[in-house]
Amino acid sequence: MMFLKRTAAAILGGAILCSGAAFAANVNTVSAEQPVADTAVSTDVTAQETPAVMAERNLYYGKITEITRDEQTGAVTSLLMESEKYGAYVFHLDESTLLLDSGAGIRTTADKLAVGDGIYVFHSPIATMSIPPQSFAEAIVTNMPQDAGCAMLHTVEAVKKNEDGSVTVTTDRGGLQLTIAKDAVYGDFNGRQIMGADDLRVGTRIFAWYNGVEQSYPAQATTNHVAVAPAKAQENMTISVDGTALEVTAKIENGTLMVPASAAGKALGLTASYEKTAEGEKVTLKNDKTTMVMDIGSDSYLVEGDMVLSYGAATVIEDGVTWMPAQALADLADADLSLATGAVAFTTAK
Template identity: 25%
Template sequence: MNTTIKKAFVTLTAVSCLACGASLAAAQPLEIVPISAPITGEIIPISAPINGEIVPISATDYVIAHQNKLAPVRVYGQAASIEENRITLENNNDNAEFPSIVLNIGENTRILNAVDGLPMKLEDIRENETLYAYVGPAMTMSLPPISNAELIIAGIPADFAVPTYAEIEGVKKGTDGSVVLKTNQDVDFTITTDTTLIPFLTKNIITVDHLRPGSKVLVWSQAVTEDGKQAADAGTANKVVAFPYEYAGYVEAGLEGLSVNGEALELTEDEAPYAADGHLMLPLRKLAEALGYEIKWNAETSGIEVVNGNNVLYSLTARGSEVTTGDGETRELFATSVVKDGVTFLTADDLIALNEVKIVK
């Protein structure tokens, strides 16, 4: 039987992002990353036909779709028009694939000053001002394309190295006390003892230990020398603003084991992760309890409940194909839950989504 992935992540369209004038491009050595090539929306077969025959997937092969989550795309240009909840960015570069893009401004969109990272209001932005924005990654197929803005950087001085907005994918500590942050913007930043670490809009004191996979940061780095050339220490962070952590924790998972927030979990042989039908299967109780949650049995519904304090986060039946969230919404699982030797397993993708954790690549 041809096994297929039950769910595919589909972007509305794929477009290249805007390129802007030479002055700011020279001040920012990072290459503007185009929006990813389109996913057609077709169901992608795990098994590939060879000579007309379907070759079954290997027992050790699996895909974690959340590891391929697209990062916000950086675009920049001039604010051609500013409306109540929209900004139209226009580019004078003839090589730009699209001459303009419309940014939707939602209640969660942050508008920050390029110099100090402090919040600005939409009315603080002037027409024809140069802006950097992190959007999407989905865009409409209209002309100009429309995308939701996650963060906008404004108030940019001339010849200023614009900070980079990114989510941390991994943290590596060096023997010299330095820390290297791998980010979803295809650039690594080195944190040294000279780097200033600032929490966003709080007076708390933070250290490098607060920077973990899933942390969103705004990073100022020594990007260029006085003559406009890229500096040798371009990846060294001068200042980092860390935003409130949005995940319940971060998880590393594979056939070799499972760790939560950097701590490897002790698993019995019955609790060991395994691959099935292209999914990585993980033990529900072990992961949930490592996050501080409690597993309860509901005799009335014959279901499993994952509880945080007095709140039911989600519930499901053993060997069921659906899950009910705490707000009463029912949705289909990536794959039916499995009970093996008294241990309940769910796919890694289901546990990542239900527990709102960051999966480390």
């Protein structure tokens, strides 16, 4: 069972994010539209070997020349930037934009940005045709030490735990396999200090520091320092089980990939039941091997009556549908979980 592979590492892996200089990172996500940074890696493969898929995000480096703020709140709403290599660009920010101090490895805020700062911007590959072009800033990375590159932003698409204790994450639309060392420092972008490999859930985003990438397809890299960030909100994501599409859809909400418990569970051979007691509402999922009881409104998942797990989000009921973390369902069904371009896939060992 995958439950038994989950360990107490989360309570031991204290994330010492302010522990010194970040590790060097000399590569970035390769854009399908343009090379986006001096550190971009060109993989030596043919067009037939590399799927023609638009990059999830592009990377831009430049200096801030103008900062626009909201007249009422003073919040930063956009940055006008200039780059010797890529020219001028306008990046729009909102409360969902991630800001990371790469040197310290901790979250920072937009009010600390100043004209003249050199920063990296991970932005949408979609931009206006205006001059200068405009795009939305998904993440901004500041304070890069002179002897190191910036932390790279990736979305976790699949997770594999290796026999040596390391974890391999598939990311960049399948184009990169990032191995995180057994003794890696895990940090929480949002400030929680107890983190570990079990927090690497499909759909979440990570900042990673690493030195280089093996030029293959998929590319290979290794890191021993990551900061886990919330997943990016999405809706109407397709769900499949062993290649068969379901009629229901998934969503990423409040940083967690969620699926309809009953419909997705049924496709995975599970049965669901609902109970309302004086203590509250409960939903139970079970098969012939194990049982999971979920307290509605709580990030508490009781397995086999004596193991309580957390998946970073509570089970909720909305319009008669029970939503649960996809990773909890995958663990219960002993299935692999992956994410690719808005498609959620469960794969069982038949």
